[in-house]
Amino acid sequence: MSRHRIVALSGGIGGAKLALGLYHALPRHELCVVVNTGDDFEPLGLSVSPDLDTVLYALAGLDNSDTGWGRRDETWTFMRALETLGGETWFQLGDGDLALHVERTRRLKAGEPLSAIVADAARRWGVAASILPMSDDPLRTIVETDEGTLPFQEYFVKRRCTPRVVAVRFTGIEAARPHPEVLAALSDETTEAIVICPSNPYLSIDPILAVPQVRAALAGASAPVIAVAPIVRGRAIKGPTGKIMTELGLPVSAAAVAAHYDGLLDGFVLDRADAALEREIAVPTLVTDTMMHDRDDKVRLAKAVLDFARSLTLADAGRRALP
Amino acid sequence: MSRHRIVALSGGIGGAKLALGLYHALPRHELCVVVNTGDDFEPLGLSVSPDLDTVLYALAGLDNSDTGWGRRDETWTFMRALETLGGETWFQLGDGDLALHVERTRRLKAGEPLSAIVADAARRWGVAASILPMSDDPLRTIVETDEGTLPFQEYFVKRRCTPRVVAVRFTGIEAARPHPEVLAALSDETTEAIVICPSNPYLSIDPILAVPQVRAALAGASAPVIAVAPIVRGRAIKGPTGKIMTELGLPVSAAAVAAHYDGLLDGFVLDRADAALEREIAVPTLVTDTMMHDRDDKVRLAKAVLDFARSLTLADAGRRALP
Numbered sequence: 336m337s338r339h340r341i342v343a344l345s346g347g348i349g350g351a352k353l354a355l356g357l358y359h360a361l362p363r364h365e366l367c368v369v370v371n372t373g374d375d376f377e378p379l380g381l382s383v384s385p386d387l388d389t390v391l392y393a394l395a396g397l398d399n400s401d402t403g404w405g406r407r408d409e410t411w412t413f414m415r416a417l418e419t420l421g422g423e424t425w426f427q428l429g430d431g432d433l434a435l436h437v438e439r440t441r442r443l444k445a446g447e448p449l450s451a452i453v454a455d456a457a458r459r460w461g462v463a464a465s466i467l468p469m470s471d472d473p474l475r476t477i478v479e480t481d482e483g484t485l486p487f488q489e490y491f492v493k494r495r496c497t498p499r500v501v502a503v504r505f506t507g508i509e510a511a512r513p514h515p516e517v518l519a520a521l522s523d524e525t526t527e528a529i530v531i532c533p534s535n536p537y538l539s540i541d542p543i544l545a546v547p548q549v550r551a552a553l554a555g556a557s558a559p560v561i562a563v564a565p566i567v568r569g570r571a572i573k574g575p576t577g578k579i580m581t582e583l584g585l586p587v588s589a590a591a592v593a594a595h596y597d598g599l600l601d602g603f604v605l606d607r608a609d610a611a612l613e614r615e616i617a618v619p620t621l622v623t624d625t626m627m628h629d630r631d632d633k634v635r636l637a638k639a640v641l642d643f644a645r646s647l648t649l650a651d652a653g654r655r656a657l658p
Numbered sequence: 659m660s661r662h663r664i665v666a667l668s669g670g671i672g673g674a675k676l677a678l679g680l681y682h683a684l685p686r687h688e689l690c691v692v693v694n695t696g697d698d699f700e701p702l703g704l705s706v707s708p709d710l711d712t713v714l715y716a717l718a719g720l721d722n723s724d725t726g727w728g729r730r731d732e733t734w735t736f737m738r739a740l741e742t743l744g745g746e747t748w749f750q751l752g753d754g755d756l757a758l759h760v761e762r763t764r765r766l767k768a769g770e771p772l773s774a775i776v777a778d779a780a781r782r783w784g785v786a787a788s789i790l791p792m793s794d795d796p797l798r799t800i801v802e803t804d805e806g807t808l809p810f811q812e813y814f815v816k817r818r819c820t821p822r823v824v825a826v827r828f829t830g831i832e833a834a835r836p837h838p839e840v841l842a843a844l845s846d847e848t849t850e851a852i853v854i855c856p857s858n859p860y861l862s863i864d865p866i867l868a869v870p871q872v873r874a875a876l877a878g879a880s881a882p883v884i885a886v887a888p889i890v891r892g893r894a895i896k897g898p899t900g901k902i903m904t905e906l907g908l909p910v911s912a913a914a915v916a917a918h919y920d921g922l923l924d925g926f927v928l929d930r931a932d933a934a935l936e937r938e939i940a941v942p943t944l945v946t947d948t949m950m951h952d953r954d955d956k957v958r959l960a961k962a963v964l965d966f967a968r969s970l971t972l973a974d975a976g977r978r979a980l981p
Contacts, residue, residue, distance in 0.1 A: 380764035412733040416757035420779055430753035434739035437760075441703035456743055 339367035343530045346539020347386040348403040350532035351393040356633030363463035372468045373476035373542030378426040381436040395460035406431045469543040472511040496575040500582040521552040528644030531562035559601035559647040564589035567606040590615040662690035666853045669862020670709040671726040673855030674716040679956030686786035695791045696799035696865030701749040704759040718783035729754045748816045792866040795834040819898040823905040844875040851967030854885035882924035882970040887912035890929040913938035
């Protein structure tokens with residue numbers, strides 16, 4: 336088990352952007368990305384892990400920067416043929432992307448853990464960071480809506496997040512064991528920062544925190560825990576975070592996200608546009624540009640977050656050194 | 659259950675050529691093609707039926723006329739990505755072809771019979787003929803070679819037929835039930851001809867005949883049974899038939915193929931180049947051009963075979979009418 340200096344918690348697209356920034360801001364093997372698997376599902380009988388794959392493709396340089404998901408230079412012959420067969424086509428699977436799903440399905444059925452399959456793909460694709468599912472046990476995000484109970488991908492992709500969210504819950508929590516490397520990385524005294532990426536707190540980060548022992552490991556970590564706001568100027572950077580917050584009766588504000596992580600955080604990163612919110616946030620705050628349009632933005636934000644973590648560690652050491 | 663005038667028994671590429679000729683020589687719904695499933699296997703955990711698919715693609719006009727297998731306008735992004743993942747790539751699956759395999763795998767697991775899945779694909783792709791697996795039960799062709807026991811596709815594709823064949827056998831025979839429509843079509847008194855296509859007798863037709871009741875139904879059929887030679891001038895038109903005949907100690911000759919079907923045939927179709935073999939064949943023989951380079955060749959041969967069947971029926975009726 337390699338030692339990691341930095342641990343990032345990530346969902347899909349938004350989280351993968353900062354994970355990529357961290358990957359290029361550090362010696363690459365020093366990064367460990369813990370990824371949500373609550374979105375995993377089985378379209379067409381294939382085991383698909385959308386968030387893991389987004390992070391994997393991003394760090395491997397295989398990602399499609401136009402869409403934010405799937406692979407670059409993708410073809411769509413499979414989907415077109417499937418449509419003529421009357422198959423389900425609401426979840427788009429590119430031809431190259433399918434290779435990962437078909438291999439994963441075969442290897443899971445043969446008894447390999449998800450984490451080993453991801454690690455093997457990462458190794459073959461030259462990714463030096465660790466990419467870990469939060470758990471090798473199945474945990475599934477379920478969205479309770481005004482139109483009934485929906486498995487995550489039916490809510491997210493098939494229904495395009497249109498039903499009103501009443502609650503989000505997770506199945507499989509009782510039996511889910513955290514991946515041992517996740518707990519080790521969070522608890523390791525040599526870990527220098529734990530970064531909660533700007534992913535959807537309710538749909539992407541909460542499933543990670545719902546795995547037994549993970550929240551406690553985060554709360555008890557010696558490394559500073561820093562969350563980056565996924566909300567800027569009262570709007571989600573991407574996806575349904577804002578809509579869901581409204582439906583859950585929350586103000587759509589970075590401050591509400593900080594409050595959501597209450598008890599876990601040592602620091603919070605706000606966009607410059609939201610500097611005025613600083614006084615609403617109970618932990619030390621870094622105000623910086625958080626929008627990540629290109630790779631330079633991602634690396635710059637990653638470095639700012641790492642510097643912020645270092646300053647928190649020094650301040651903490653300073654406080655401890657007081658008589 | 660629709661009535662069929664003509665029943666064809668077929669393996670893959672060679673058989674599909676004549677099946678296509680018959681399809682265009684008849685009102686299309688009057689053809690029933692009974693296809694070998696002994697080649698079926700599960701590469702990458704997907705249920706693949708190579709001979710069924712070759713016939714299906716041919717009749718649907720989706721076939722790749724350059725290769726004889728797979729689909730036209732195919733892309734190969736999946737295989738390229740799979741290779742980077744270290745997946746098994748010795749059996750080439752095109753991106754469009756994958757749609758049929760993924761859907762078949764899903765539907766078989768959900769409990770649908772293979773024949774229903776094939777019939778649905780045929781219907782959606784506008785194929786008016788019936789394409790039937792000989793059985794919905796798994797029957798597998800096993801090749802005993804000087805290098806050990808090989809499942810069919812490992813012998814045929816992975817090893818490119820290089821090991822020396824000692825024997826061919828079939829697993830699953832005891833439990834295999836013929837598809838009821840196959841038995842009905844063979845036994846139906848309105849059936850006008852049963853055509854054994856120019857497929858490999860040992861690897862493609864024998865598995866069909868090995869299914870309980872099929873050989874007896876063929877032997878007892880009121881329709882004339884006609885085989886078209888897959889050997890011309892002592893060489894297989896395509897594939898390893900000649901090599902296998904040599905290894906099994908048989909002369910590589912159309913006459914040996916006719917002898918192989920002894921007891922089943924009412925007529926045999928020889929290529930013009932082999933006219934001299936006519937005297938070695940125990941049943942009435944049609945000598946004609948059997949090489950099928952283009953669609954016209956296929957339709958012309960199909961019409962010649964159907965005319966030959968009609969002549970055999972008339973001769974038989976003539977003999978019965980004798981005092």
